[in-house]
Amino acid sequence: MSKHGSVNKAVLAYSGGLDTSIILRWLIEEHGCEVIAFAADLGQAEELDGIPEKARQTGASKCYIEDLREEFVRDFVFPMFRANAIYEGRYFLGTSIARPLISKKQMEIAAAEGADAVSHGATGKGNDQVRFELGYYHFDPEIKIIAPWREWDLNSRESLIAYAKKHGIPIPVNKKRPWSSDRNLLHISFEGGILEDPWAEAPEEMYLLSVSPEKAPDKPEYVEIEFRHGDPVAINGEVLSPAQLLAKLNELGGKHGIGRADIMENRFIGMKSRGVYETPGGTILEEAHRGIEQITMDREVLNLRDSMIPRYATTVYNGFWFAPEREAMQALIDETQKCVNGMARVKLYKGHCRVVGRKSETDSLFDPEIATFEADEVYNQADAEGFIRLNSLRLRVRSAMKKKQHQPI
Incomplete structure (x- = not known):
């Protein structure tokens, strides 16, 4: 019997990759429980192909794939961007902001299925274990949590491969991409493998969402983004849903090599780690949002909101999305955004984007007669x-x- 006591049914946050496939089988073998696989569609595109079949072949009794793209952008990304939250001045929190939504939906499935446990594939060295589990406890303080990386003795890639072979789990051939990645509509992150040398430049073939700035078009492109109460609602006059709008900005930013970042960040648990990120749409969005704020927000209100950015960003990074301090900060931030209405014009060119025009018909504080x-x-x-x-x-x-x-x- 496990340290969690008897477990009858567990819902696993499942990606279809080697690690979570092994975890699925390990839960069945070690805990003797029924396992339901759950994959959140946050914009991973083809990465979700074949997941239900993989899950069933590995032993899952059910597999849920939930399309959460609109909820993700509307209820998580946009509120965070109202705060202009960037962790340590560089990281747009693409992975961090996805985890609370995944844990929310995972707990909803656990409740609907009568599961008494949930599980995830985060390691004992990373931030995601904290983010997932703080979310789980928010929705059910009594839930049993199984974190295999903190329990099992499969502590090397060789042992993982041996376990997979023993249980007939397909092993992906990935010699050409010796790093791990995590993708959603806001970004894609890369870490591990060759990136563990902080002196080594990330290889060009790593990047998936953007062309290199050197190969970007020689002619700049202008994009007009309309905001309502701090949220983007239209691009070049076309009204789009939150997920559609971010996807469109990703396309525009990627075309011009915008949004790449190579960061040595401080993890919550105390170690430094390297992450390489592509956030093309988010980079444009933050620049445009700043532009319209410049013309519509009072100086002292803007200063007050900006003073909260480090605290808000760290709160999200560390996994406290559902905590009362984040909700309190959000309430103040959303109050400051009521006047952030208007249009920002952004110039995209070879890895850079900058606001070159802003206007607001209803909330502009700029008076040309005074200025x-x-x-x-x-x-x-x-x-x-x-x-x-x-x-x-x-x-x-x-x-x-x-x-x-x-x-x-």
Whole structure:
């Protein structure tokens, strides 16, 4: 009997790859339980092909494939982008933001099927084990969680392959791609293998969503993105659903080599790791969102929201999407976004994107009569003298004090 006690039925977060296929069989063999496989469609495209057949052949009693693309972008990606959340200034949190939705749907299936346990394929060294399990406990504090990588003795690739051969599990031939990847509509990540040398440049053949900037078109392309309450709703005048819109931006960004990042990041558990990411649509979206915020948000409100970015991003990265502090921050952030309405025009060119125009018919705080360098009747430039003298008071007092003490200023 396992340390979890008797387990009758488990729902496994299943990708169809070697690791989760082995886990599926291992759960049956070691825990003697029925296993239901669950795969979340978050935009992995062809990676989902053949999953039900693989799951059944490995011993699953059922296999769910849930199309969560719209929910993923609408209820997870877009709220995070209202916060402009980027972890450690570089990472768009593509993997991090997917895990709470996967755990949510996995727990819904467990409840519907009467399962008493859930399982995942995250290792004991990574962030995903935390993200999945914090989600599980949020929905059911009493759920049994089986994390094979923290239990079994299959601690090398050779032992995994031996186990797969023993139980007739197909072993993918992957010599040409010696790294692991995780893909959804927001990004694709790469880690492990040759990337464990932080000095080695990621090979060009690794990238799947974008051309190299050197091979991108020599002519720039302009894209206009319309926002409503901080969320994008249309591209070049075409209204799109959240998932359709992000997919379109991925296509545009990938065409121009936009969104590549090579990062040494700090994992929640304390170690550094290297990740290479492609986030073409997200990179454009963040730039456009910043552009429309510049013209519609009050200075101090913008400053307040921006001060929350490191805390919000770390909260998501560490797996606390369902925690009260994230919900509290989200409420404030969403309040700041009510006025973020309008259009941003972004220029795409050889790996770069930048806002080159922004407008808002209803919420612009830009007044050309005040901002003009020409003569105006609104702003009295002589008023600036008193403003400057008042703001310099503490500096003048400090300077006078140092002169009395004969200290260098």
